[in-house]
Amino acid sequence: MGQVNSCMAELLRARSVARLSVVLLLLALLGGCTAGDNGRERVALNDGGVLDLSQLQGRVLVVNYWAIWCAPCRHEIPELNRLAKEDSDKVLVVGVNYDKVSGEQLAQQLEELAIEFATLLRDPAAELGHTATGVLPETLIVAPDGRLQQVLVGPQTLASLRAAVAQAQR
Known part of the structure; x- marks a missing residue:
């Protein structure tokens, strides 16, 4: 059972790292863009x-x-x-x-x-x-x-x- 919990914890950590990587990538790609008052990009x-x-x-x-x-x-x-x-x-x-x-x-x-x-x-x-x-x-x-x-x-x-x-x- 301890081995299963260890594997589950490792899987959850890997998913968290993957999600964080995607968020950081999106932030990097969108870093130069902001929404203008009229919806046009700045x-x-x-x-x-x-x-x-x-x-x-x-x-x-x-x-x-x-x-x-x-x-x-x-x-x-x-x-x-x-x-x-x-x-x-x-x-x-x-x-x-x-x-x-x-x-x-x-x-x-x-x-x-x-x-x-x-x-x-x-x-x-x-x-x-x-x-x-x-x-x-x-x-x-x-x-x-x-x-x-x-x-x-x-x-x-x-x-x-x-x-x-x-x-x-x-």
């Missing part, structure tokens, strides 16, 4: 902030996909930095690392490329109803009401970005 930013599409406050959202190995991305980033800085009253610029790096590796890449705008820790493409083209750089222009307005493929200039933002504001 996305964590590399700087500790959170992006909520319902809080664009009349601004256009510019989502730029970049990668450390992408030469055209390197040329486009200064243009995006200027847009984010000079037009912050009209535009919110955020980036998405195409290779989905995070942590210290992401911090190093942001520094190497001199990216001055926040980077999303999760790709918002599904939330925006977009399927990536696989071409970099790629920039999504999201109207102030949260609708995907335009997809720009290839490197952009400050002028082309401003034109897309102006169109999204109409």
Whole structure:
């Protein structure tokens, strides 16, 4: 009988460990997501902030996909930095690392490329109803009401970005 009790206790411990592992895995997977006031997901930013599409406050959202190995991305980033800085009253610029790096590796890449705008820790493409083209750089222009307005493929200039933002504001 003692052996049966010992086996039962071991089985219960194993089940508890398995359940705890599943809970921890779910928490890790959902760590970057929180529910917004309107039920839409909010996305964590590399700087500790959170992006909520319902809080664009009349601004256009510019989502730029970049990668450390992408030469055209390197040329486009200064243009995006200027847009984010000079037009912050009209535009919110955020980036998405195409290779989905995070942590210290992401911090190093942001520094190497001199990216001055926040980077999303999760790709918002599904939330925006977009399927990536696989071409970099790629920039999504999201109207102030949260609708995907335009997809720009290839490197952009400050002028082309401003034109897309102006169109999204109409």
